[in-house]
Amino acid sequence: MALGEQFTDVVDAARAGAPWALEILYREFHPAVLAFLRARAPAEAEDLASDVFIAVAEGLPRFEGDEDGFRSWLFTITYRQVGQLRRRMGRRRTDPFPADEVGERVPPGDAESDAMAAIGTQQALDLIATLPPAQGEVLLLRVVADLPVDEVARIVNKRPTAVRALQHRAIVGLARRAAREESARDEPVKEEKSESSP
Amino acid sequence: MPRINLDPQTAERLIAGRAGEPADLPRGAAEVASILDAARKVVTESDVSRMAATVAAMRDVLVPGGAGAPASVPARRPRPSPLPKVLSAGVAGLAVLFGGLAAAGALPAAAQKPVADLVSHVGIDLPRPESPAKPADNPTAAPTTSTSTTSTTIPVIVGEPPAQAPTSETTVTAPACPPPAYQSANGCVTPLPVPETTTQPPPTTTTTKPSPPPTTTTSTTVASSGTQSGRYRGDMP
Numbered sequence: 001m002a003l004g005e006q007f008t009d010v011v012d013a014a015r016a017g018a019p020w021a022l023e024i025l026y027r028e029f030h031p032a033v034l035a036f037l038r039a040r041a042p043a044e045a046e047d048l049a050s051d052v053f054i055a056v057a058e059g060l061p062r063f064e065g066d067e068d069g070f071r072s073w074l075f076t077i078t079y080r081q082v083g084q085l086r087r088r089m090g091r092r093r094t095d096p097f098p099a100d101e102v103g104e105r106v107p108p109g110d111a112e113s114d115a116m117a118a119i120g121t122q123q124a125l126d127l128i129a130t131l132p133p134a135q136g137e138v139l140l141l142r143v144v145a146d147l148p149v150d151e152v153a154r155i156v157n158k159r160p161t162a163v164r165a166l167q168h169r170a171i172v173g174l175a176r177r178a179a180r181e182e183s184a185r186d187e188p189v190k191e192e193k194s195e196s197s198p
Numbered sequence: 199m200p201r202i203n204l205d206p207q208t209a210e211r212l213i214a215g216r217a218g219e220p221a222d223l224p225r226g227a228a229e230v231a232s233i234l235d236a237a238r239k240v241v242t243e244s245d246v247s248r249m250a251a252t253v254a255a256m257r258d259v260l261v262p263g264g265a266g267a268p269a270s271v272p273a274r275r276p277r278p279s280p281l282p283k284v285l286s287a288g289v290a291g292l293a294v295l296f297g298g299l300a301a302a303g304a305l306p307a308a309a310q311k312p313v314a315d316l317v318s319h320v321g322i323d324l325p326r327p328e329s330p331a332k333p334a335d336n337p338t339a340a341p342t343t344s345t346s347t348t349s350t351t352i353p354v355i356v357g358e359p360p361a362q363a364p365t366s367e368t369t370v371t372a373p374a375c376p377p378p379a380y381q382s383a384n385g386c387v388t389p390l391p392v393p394e395t396t397t398q399p400p401p402t403t404t405t406t407k408p409s410p411p412p413t414t415t416t417s418t419t420v421a422s423s424g425t426q427s428g429r430y431r432g433d434m435p
Contacts, residue, residue, distance in 0.1 A: 015260065016261075017260040023249065026246075026253055027249070030252075039237075049252075050252045054252070054256060056256070121236050121237065121239050123236065124234070128237060140237075142213045164210070167210075168206045171204055171208075171213070172204050172209070175225075
């Protein structure tokens with residue numbers, strides 16, 4: 001859902017501090033920002049999302065552009081917030097993610113298709129969070145923030161070809177993880193079949 | 199571990215949400231499509247638990263000091279009614295008017311006496327009306343009073359002792375004009391006195407050229423011309 005033609009009026013009112021306009025911007029863009037942050041910094045996602053919107057308010061009087069430009073600018077701020085958090089907490093490959101929760105979060109299903117169709121949003125973000133940071137960020141900016149390759153390349157300060165390579169590796173990585181999960185679910189079934197056969 | 203064979207074009211279609219039918223996808227692509235669809239769905243789930251606090255913080259940034267204040271036009275203070283001021287001014291004006299009239303004894307006799315009696319309690323002595331004399335009873339009183347009133351202009355003349363201003367109580371004939379005043383059709387008229395010889399003392403702050411002593415001619419000129427005493431000096435030709 002996009003603001004469309006009312007975007008300019010909403011931003012103008014938001015610059016003047018109108019609460020209704022700020023609420024519209026929050027409702028429109030906060031879910032995507034929070035989804036990105038939940039995948040990159042689950043423990044800090046809520047606080048970082050608030051910081052992102054306060055930073056948006058600080059820069060809003062100087063912002064010029066349309067809705068796509070606003071979205072790109074918003075996720076530039078979000079991406080930098082994650083980078084600052086990462087520098088504060090030290091370089092880590094991924095955020096802490098309890099290994100014993102992985103099995104619990106993947107929904108058990110009777111069939112593969114049902115299991116994958118029933119995957120929740122948080123589970124999807126958790127799977128993306130297991131990717132290497134560069135791949136996960138590119139994939140989130142493409143899918144969650146709905147940004148084109150060129151904008152993602154500008155935000156992560158890489159060439160578009162590098163971004164395409166990263167997103168390709170991210171997709172392959174997700175497919176492998178999904179296959180691994182599938183194999184893990186199939187193992188008990190095979191064991192049961194082998195035990196029941198004479 | 200199954201082998202995953204996804205080309206970049208398929209990856210781009212999966213990211214764009216144009217994967218197509220799962221049956222047409224290579225192995226592993228259908229699962230990835232499900233994961234990405236679930237990730238997209240999260241952007242439609244709005245979390246408003248922190249919205250109020252975040253929006254208030256944003257408003258604080260955009261409008262410093264404006265938190266909690268409505269964005270609309272501030273309420274106006276009700277304008278005070280001008281009636282008390284008008285009444286106060288009216289009462290003050292009437293008090294000044296009647297006070298002045300009472301002090302001058304110009305109030306009607308029916309009002310002058312109660313007013314004089316009232317203010318006498320606070321130590322103010324106002325003229326009291328005597329028994330009113332009708333013009334028809336004493337036809338000679340009117341011109342006499344008029345003459346006395348005219349003579350009240352005399353004390354403005356410098357050097358003249360103030361004349362006794364007769365009040366309305368004076369009903370006797372006007373006193374003879376004291377010399378050097380003389381009686382005229384408009385009452386007593388006092389001729390202007392001849393001014394005394396006014397010799398200006400020499401300036402005391404003269405530096406090099408001493409000012410000449412005043413001469414008799416100067417004094418005479420001053421006395422005769424009157425208004426030109428300061429323009430000419432004794433050393434002028």
